[in-house]
Amino acid sequence: xxxxxxxxxxxxxxxxxxxxxxxxxxxxxxxxxxxxxxxxxxxxxxxxxxxxxxxxxxxxxxxxxxxxxxxxxxxxxxxxxxxxxxxxxxxxxxxxxxxxxxxxxxxxxxxxxxxxx
Amino acid sequence: xxxxxxxxxxxxxxxxxxxxxxxxxxxxxxxxxxxxxxxxxxxxxxxxxxxxxxxxxxxxxxxxxxxxxxxxxxxxxxxxxxxxxxxxxxxxxxxxxxxxxxxxxxxxxxxxxx
Numbered sequence: 001x002x003x004x005x006x007x008x009x010x011x012x013x014x015x016x017x018x019x020x021x022x023x024x025x026x027x028x029x030x031x032x033x034x035x036x037x038x039x040x041x042x043x044x045x046x047x048x049x050x051x052x053x054x055x056x057x058x059x060x061x062x063x064x065x066x067x068x069x070x071x072x073x074x075x076x077x078x079x080x081x082x083x084x085x086x087x088x089x090x091x092x093x094x095x096x097x098x099x100x101x102x103x104x105x106x107x108x109x110x111x112x113x114x115x116x117x
Numbered sequence: 118x119x120x121x122x123x124x125x126x127x128x129x130x131x132x133x134x135x136x137x138x139x140x141x142x143x144x145x146x147x148x149x150x151x152x153x154x155x156x157x158x159x160x161x162x163x164x165x166x167x168x169x170x171x172x173x174x175x176x177x178x179x180x181x182x183x184x185x186x187x188x189x190x191x192x193x194x195x196x197x198x199x200x201x202x203x204x205x206x207x208x209x210x211x212x213x214x215x216x217x218x219x220x221x222x223x224x225x226x227x228x229x230x231x
Contacts, residue, residue, distance in 0.1 A: 004160070033219075042207055042221040043161070056218045090160055102211035103149045103168050106219060108160030 002027050004109035006091050012115045013081050021076040021112045025093030029107065031055070031100045032074040034066060035090040037111070043090055049074055050100050078114075086116045119144040121210045123222040130198045130229055138193040138225045140208030150191040151209040151219065152182055161207060167191060178202070198229045 005024045013019050025032050031050045035043035045058035049068035063079040072093070078085055092106035121142045130136045142148055149168055153161040165176025172184045182193045191208060205226050211219040 035221075042223045045218055045220060048218065058218075092161075102218065103166070105151070105163045105166065106153075106161070108153075108162070110158070110160045 006109035006112050010113045017081050018079045023074045023091030025072045026107045029093035031095035033092045034076045037088040081116045088113050119220050121222040123225045125225050127226045136195050136198045138206050140191045142210045144212050146212050149211045152193050153207045155205040200229045203229045
């Protein structure tokens with residue numbers, strides 16, 4: 001089975017720009033969660049997508065948005081980038097045929113490292 | 118609101134000695150508890166989880182964790198540390214809901230010296 005793949009692996013943007021990060025979920029998984037991991041910190045939950053709709057959101061402003069596609073892949077979009085958005089963005093897939101559950105194990109990608117100058 | 122605390126930023130252990138990485142949690146209701154490990158420039162990898170049942174949970178690479186409801190703790194343990202265990206370890210918690218909103222601690226860097 002294929003794991004979770006994310007692209008790009010690294011990117012540099014300037015303040016005020018917009019960025020799109022992409023994630024392909026593990027085969028058989030129907031749910032995608034996005035996390036932001038700042039340097040030296042634990043991952044912070046951004047949001048989760050199930051059945052192409054947002055299914056839970058953390059404490060992030062609306063300029064963080066996402067999409068999930070029929071093949072369960074997902075995108076994270078960040079508008080009006082700020083310096084504090086510099087971080088490793090992690091995508092994690094989970095689940096199977098049923099709805100998401102707090103008991104599901106997350107399978108993480110290697111992340112996209114965003115630097116905002 | 119759910120939260121998880123890892124009181125130690127770093128744990129240093131000699132190879133062959135037992136190791137413990139501490140974790141405490143706060144949730145409303147019955148928790149689901151997880152340990153993940155992160156190697157440099159990599160995503161997080163699942164080690165083990167507690168859902169219900171036996172308080173001692175065994176996971177990958179010889180790690181185990183003990184769920185203690187009265188102390189709201191879920192400490193990670195290994196009887197004999199290896200240098201290859203050196204990595205960043207994250208405790209995480211969630212509750213039963215329709216979302217897999219898993220909340221992570223700040224992480225503990227485990228350093229095993231030869």
